[in-house]
Amino acid sequence: MSATTEQLERNFTHRFLTSLRRINSPDSKTTTTHAAGLVIRRRSLRIKRAAYSSMARAAGSHRAWTRALLSRARSQRRRQQHDVHPNYIPPAQRRKSSVKRAAAAGREMGRAGKLRGLVPGGSRMEMGQLLEETAHYVQCLAVQVRVMQAVADHFSSSSSM
Amino acid sequence: MEIDISEKDKLEQEKGNDDNSMTYQSPGSLTSDWHFTGANVTTSALSLVPSDDGQMNACRGDLVGVASCSSATMEESFAPPGLWDHQTSSQNTGFCDISVGTGTPVGIVTGGPVSLRSSIDGALRMGWNPPSSVLRSGIFLPNAHGILPPSLCQFPADPAFIERAARFSCFNSGNICDMAHPFGMSEVMGLYSRGGGMMQGLQELSLAQKNMMHGVGCSREARDASLHMDHAKPEESPLESDRKSESLVRSQDEVKLGLDRSGVDSDEAEFSGGDQDDATMLAANGGKLYAKGLNSKKRKRNGQDTEHDPGKVSQQSAGVTTDDPEVQRKGGKNLTSTTNKTSGKNAKQGSQASDPAKEEYIHVRARRGQATNSHSLAERVRREKISERMKFLQDLVPGCNKVTGKAVMLDEIINYVQSLQRQVEFLSMKLATVNPRMDFNLEGLLAKDVSDCKILTSRAVPSASLPFSPDLPMSYAPLHPSQSGLVPAGFPAMENHSDTLRRTIGSQLTSTSGEFKESAHLPDSWNNELHNVIQMYGSSGPQDSQELTGPVAASNMKDEP
Numbered sequence: 171m172s173a174t175t176e177q178l179e180r181n182f183t184h185r186f187l188t189s190l191r192r193i194n195s196p197d198s199k200t201t202t203t204h205a206a207g208l209v210i211r212r213r214s215l216r217i218k219r220a221a222y223s224s225m226a227r228a229a230g231s232h233r234a235w236t237r238a239l240l241s242r243a244r245s246q247r248r249r250q251q252h253d254v255h256p257n258y259i260p261p262a263q264r265r266k267s268s269v270k271r272a273a274a275a276g277r278e279m280g281r282a283g284k285l286r287g288l289v290p291g292g293s294r295m296e297m298g299q300l301l302e303e304t305a306h307y308v309q310c311l312a313v314q315v316r317v318m319q320a321v322a323d324h325f326s327s328s329s330s331m
Numbered sequence: 332m333e334i335d336i337s338e339k340d341k342l343e344q345e346k347g348n349d350d351n352s353m354t355y356q357s358p359g360s361l362t363s364d365w366h367f368t369g370a371n372v373t374t375s376a377l378s379l380v381p382s383d384d385g386q387m388n389a390c391r392g393d394l395v396g397v398a399s400c401s402s403a404t405m406e407e408s409f410a411p412p413g414l415w416d417h418q419t420s421s422q423n424t425g426f427c428d429i430s431v432g433t434g435t436p437v438g439i440v441t442g443g444p445v446s447l448r449s450s451i452d453g454a455l456r457m458g459w460n461p462p463s464s465v466l467r468s469g470i471f472l473p474n475a476h477g478i479l480p481p482s483l484c485q486f487p488a489d490p491a492f493i494e495r496a497a498r499f500s501c502f503n504s505g506n507i508c509d510m511a512h513p514f515g516m517s518e519v520m521g522l523y524s525r526g527g528g529m530m531q532g533l534q535e536l537s538l539a540q541k542n543m544m545h546g547v548g549c550s551r552e553a554r555d556a557s558l559h560m561d562h563a564k565p566e567e568s569p570l571e572s573d574r575k576s577e578s579l580v581r582s583q584d585e586v587k588l589g590l591d592r593s594g595v596d597s598d599e600a601e602f603s604g605g606d607q608d609d610a611t612m613l614a615a616n617g618g619k620l621y622a623k624g625l626n627s628k629k630r631k632r633n634g635q636d637t638e639h640d641p642g643k644v645s646q647q648s649a650g651v652t653t654d655d656p657e658v659q660r661k662g663g664k665n666l667t668s669t670t671n672k673t674s675g676k677n678a679k680q681g682s683q684a685s686d687p688a689k690e691e692y693i694h695v696r697a698r699r700g701q702a703t704n705s706h707s708l709a710e711r712v713r714r715e716k717i718s719e720r721m722k723f724l725q726d727l728v729p730g731c732n733k734v735t736g737k738a739v740m741l742d743e744i745i746n747y748v749q750s751l752q753r754q755v756e757f758l759s760m761k762l763a764t765v766n767p768r769m770d771f772n773l774e775g776l777l778a779k780d781v782s783d784c785k786i787l788t789s790r791a792v793p794s795a796s797l798p799f800s801p802d803l804p805m806s807y808a809p810l811h812p813s814q815s816g817l818v819p820a821g822f823p824a825m826e827n828h829s830d831t832l833r834r835t836i837g838s839q840l841t842s843t844s845g846e847f848k849e850s851a852h853l854p855d856s857w858n859n860e861l862h863n864v865i866q867m868y869g870s871s872g873p874q875d876s877q878e879l880t881g882p883v884a885a886s887n888m889k890d891e892p
Binding site: 190210211213214215216217218221222281282284285288289297298301302304305307308309311312314315318319321322325326 | 713716717720721723724727728738741742744745747748749751752754755756758759760761762763764765
């Protein structure tokens with residue numbers, strides 16, 4: 171539905187821009203403690219996560235992938251905040267959840283397993299639901315990419331002008 | 332009547348084959364118990380129903396009609412019910428006690444499958460008119476000493492069943508597995524369903540046989556087979572068996588419910604399709620419609636669908652017109668495949684029994700020729716659901732219209748999702764580099780509508796101006812970066828060569844201007860690569876606005892259903 175798509179687009183755009191502003195304006199974490207390249211890298215990671223989170227929220231929580239994505243983001247944030255090193259992950263957690271899920275997804279016939287790895291929360295779904303979630307996920311991804319492209323173009327064009 | 336003729340033909344054949352040709356000469360010569368004549372068989376629609384005689388008649392019909400059976404046992408076939416007992420002892424490997432309406436246990440069919448029994452009963456109620464095929468089955472039966480498959484036990488003790496059993500045994504002389512023999516169940520089934528007295532003979536017998544084989548719980552199948560049996564096809568053919576089996580499968584449901592619509596369409600190439608048609612036909616006319624054209628005829632008759640019409644409705648039920656051609660075709664295919672396999676597999680009766688009803692209920696019905704296990708049904712539902720979703724995804728993913736097959740489709744979907752995620756990463760990187768300069772602009776953009784409009788309108792312009800960048804290899808596309816836009820052929824998902832070409836040209840034209848847009852080299856490369864990737868997917872990709880004409884607001888993203 172184009173109406174749904176447009177609504178989704180507007181919702182996502184709003185959230186995304188809000189989070190972008192949040193990321194860019196304070197610059198509290200982007201102090202020059204790290205190299206400039208790292209700053210960019212960090213920021214891009216944050217922007218990416220913000221994009222996905224905004225899209226997940228905009229899409230609504232009635233979708234399994236949005237819930238999975240948001241829970242993943244939440245756990246990522248917790249890990250980042252609490253752990254000393256962002257790359258540190260409690261070994262128990264990793265072994266139980268991610269390894270098992272990754273193994274389950276990988277054990278499956280190649281293509282379906284790959285798809286499960288791509289779609290958030292895909293490892294928990296069965297094939298039918300997986301395809302449905304994939305369809306919705308693809309639509310939302312397309313919107314996301316389109317909006318991000320527009321934002322980037324807008325910023326880049328306005329910056330260059 | 333055709334039936335008579337066919338009967339006669341068969342009789343003659345039998346004569347040639349059997350030593351006891353005399354037994355074939357005239358049904359009238361049969362013992363009084365049998366009182367069965369070809370004419371009777373064909374003409375008396377309800378002859379079998381009311382009494383044992385009918386039962387016997389059916390058997391006799393089979394007996395007489397069966398030519399292939401060895402003659403030695405022919406005499407037995409013509410014997411009175413007691414004969415059946417004898418035969419039963421030897422043949423009744425699989426026959427259960429079959430009590431025809433009169434309650435007289437038919438020796439042979441003592442162990443018939445219950446399902447078949449019910450189906451036969453139903454067929455009888457429908458004014459089953461034992462065609463000569465029944466006679467034939469009777470003839471076959473004696474030959475099939477011990478040949479009767481265990482599945483036969485399930486058959487009801489209907490006279491039709493007896494006939495079928497006889498036929499079945501005869502046909503399958505030495506080959507139990509060939510239950511699908513044309514003279515098998517199909518004939519019998521046809522007899523049941525056919526009020527018109529068409530002697531389907533082969534078909535019915537085969538169907539009947541099939542039903543017997545698959546008969547477990549396939550009473551409906553038996554009925555269907557009988558229904559289909561009405562085809563006046565004296566000739567046996569391997570196809571018939573298939574068809575019959577299919578029709579058997581279908582006939583049962585049809586008999587019960589009215590016709591199985593779906594089966595018809597799928598079986599066009601196969602007799603199986605004819606079977607369905609037969610089913611419908613049975614109700615309507617004499618079974619001359621055995622030909623494949625029956626499908627069409629069947630559909631015509633479907634309008635008359637009345638489940639309860641004896642011998643008529645089941646076949647013609649509205650189901651003929653495939654509600655779901657796809658499904659039906661599948662059902663048909665399954666039928667043929669199953670029929671081929673089932674010949675020897677009595678154990679698979681349950682699975683073979685296909686519920687022909689293709690009417691769309693909330694619950695799932697097994698299609699004709701498909702397994703009726705709850706597991707099989709559930710799996711079929713699941714498979715259909717998955718294929719439906721795959722089709723939807725096909726519309727979503729650009730360039731997948733020509734792709735057929737789940738595996739390739741999945742590959743495309745995976746590629747598309749990966750490319751989209753890569754684009755997100757590129758864009759986030761780009762935004763990370765670009766954003767700091769635009770902080771002050773963010774405030775103005777935060778107004779929803781304003782930002783949306785601005786962003787959407789601005790989207791078209793820069794996209795076309797991005798140059799190709801050979802710096803970064805296209806990890807996704809196998810094409811050379813510099814040729815990515817011009818050579819979409821290398822990319823399997825490229826659906827729109829012309830669009831890509833246009834974008835390429837547009838990009839190249841504006842490349843010079845685009846060069847200066849990026850203040851940093853990194854974002855430049857990212858942009859180039861990103862746009863190369865984006866262009867891979869043609870106009871339906873996220874870069875909908877990349878058309879040179881530049882309509883902005885319209886998003887071509889596929890809508891959700």
